[in-house]
Amino acid sequence: MYLLRLALASLANRRFTALLTVFAIALSVTLLLAVERVRTEARASFASTISGTDLIVGARSGSVNLLLYSVFRIGNATNNIRWDSFEHFAQHRQVKWAIPISLGDSHRGYRVMGTSAAYFEHYRYGRGQPLEIAQGRQFEQDPFEVVLGAEVAETLGYGLGEEIVLAHGVATVSLVKHDDKPFKVVGILKRTGTPVDRTLHISLAGMEALHVDWQNGVPARGAGKVSAEQARHMDLQPKAITAFMLGLNSKIATFAVQREINDYRGEPLLAILPGVALQELWGLMGTAEKALLVVSWFVVLTGLIGMLTAILTSLNERRREMAILRSVGARPWHIAGLLVLEAFALTLAGVLLGLALLYLGIALAQGYVQVQYGLYLPLAVPSRYEWALLGAILGAALLIGSVPAWRAYRQSLADGLSIRL
Template sequence: MHLFRLALASLANRRFTALLTMFAIALSVTLLLAVERVRTEARASFASTISGTDLIVGARSGSINLLLYSVFRIGNATNNIRWDSFETVAADPKVKWAIPISLGDSHRGYRVMGTSQAYFEHYRYGRSQALQLRDGRAFADDPFEVVLGAEVADALHYRLGDRIVLAHGVATVSLVQHADKPFTVVGVLARTGTPVDRTLHISLAGMEALHVDWQNGVPARGAGKVSAEQARHMDLTPKAITAFLLGLNSKVATFAVQREINEFRGEPLLAILPGVALQELWSLMGTAEKALLMVSMFVVLTGLIGMLTAILTSLNERRREMAILRSVGARPWHIAGLLIVEAFALAAAGVVVGVMLLYIGIAAAQGFVQSTYGLYLPLSLPSAYEWQMLGGILIAALLMGCIPAWRAYRQSLADGLTIRV
């Protein structure tokens, strides 16, 4: 206890240097914990993008490519699936529900997805959470109705009743607009933190109506043009879709249904397990994830080395102080212990301030990060792994404190009560 009070008094006497050292450690601790928190939450958010879906089916390509365009709205399908193929698979007695997905259009950089009412009934994310409407309702009989994801509505400031024009293709800036067939916003989904937030949802009939007068990827001109009112009275059953999601009556049948779809004779199809594909995709990003964590650890190490340098630099200046302590009865191991306690106190203060800065930063940036990147950072207590990292920092500080402590011990033995400077 006496050593601790003496260490605090010594640090107070060198408060400017001590504060700078403590602040450097605090910033490095904040960075390390922030990277770990973002990494953990990003992985949890990534894994919870889709839940409760047993199989994702698309045209035969790669499992990651199918996952990217069907779930994350990234990239494009190599081919479409015939509607009759979807109906055949959906009619299988082992299939409980099926959600068709049709992609290909966009609106101001956001993807448009054609689907059915089954999407709002059966799609799950997170821990089997259902989609909820923040405002309005789901699309109904009118093909020209759209339900917006939360990010689309907030970023583009759309409200119920607004009319929007979709664009052909997925480019941010498109030269081909479906201006003759505007859609009316009838609903806005609650925020999910998934790609659903960045998607405009229309019915399959609406997707078909957009392209009913298109041929070979080019809109018709003159007499071949079909108005929105004319399209409403046409047969808008889709001829093809991009992919579909399946929920099965029994999890035991998953692999059997997957094999049947992969061997489907009507056309080449690929069925993947979402969890396996998500894990495979995340493993591809594992190197970058570990590299970022290693950089953060090196930043903490740099902060601790800065503390070591500050203590070592002050040793020669403090030899008179140590000689005075020896004169009042302090032994060499007291001097060594004093420096170890100082190193530990600096590191402990840095850890405490670093954790405080982390929570202040999360509280300040939580809304921005969630609205901009769809990543929710909770104000929760440190996890077991984070406690281990903080404990490791304190242990490293103690070990580093042994270096100046050993030098001070040797100097106090050599100097005795006479200071050689």
């Protein structure tokens, strides 16, 4: 105990250097824990981009490709699905609800998705959170109504009642636009931090109305052109969609329904479990995740080496102090223990300050991060893995502190009391 008091008194005597060292370690600890917390929660948030959906069904391709275009609006489908195939499985005895998805158009770089009212009722993200309307309402009877994601409305400056023109294809700059059939903004969704924010939502009838006078991917000209008013009075039942999502009555039936869809003889279909596909996709990004963690460890190591440098540098200034301690009865291992305790005390103070900075940062940024990025950072006690990281840092401090301790241990009394010119 007296060695600890002596170590603290010695650090207090060199308070400015000690505080800088503690602050450097605290920043590195904060960075390490912040990266680990963000990594963990980002993985959980990524996995909950879509929740409550048991199966996603699309044309037969790869599971990651189907997940990317149906949930993340990235890439394109290899083929469409016939409407009667969707109806067949939507009426399946094990299916509780079904959400059709039709893609292919865009607006100023943002994807347009045709769907039904079931999308707003059953789609879930995060921890089972439903979609909510921030302004206006859902699309209803008129096929030329659009509900905007929060990012679309904010970035493009759109409000309720504005008319917008959609473009054919998904390129940022499109040469083919549906100028004759403008859509009216009737609703804006609350921010979710998911791809929903970057999507324009229209009805399936609206998607069909856009292309009612198109043939072989080319718009009709002259007498064959259909106006928006004419389209309103036409049969706008879709003939094909891009994909659909299913919610089942029982989780136990998931694999049976998945197998039935994959073996469907009507047309080649692929049913995937969103959670499994998300884990597969996250695995593809594992290298970047590990690289970020390695960088954080190197930052911590830099902080500990800074502490080692500070202690080693102070040894020459403290030779007389060590010699006096030896002269009053301190043994060599007392001197070594003093330096190890100083290193441990500096690191412990840095760890505690780092934890305080981490929780202060989470408290200040929690709301903003969740709204902007859909990433929930809880003010929870450190996990078992985080405690292990902190324990590893303290263990490394003891190991690093043994370097100056060994050097001081070997110094002699005469060397400390002699005056060097």
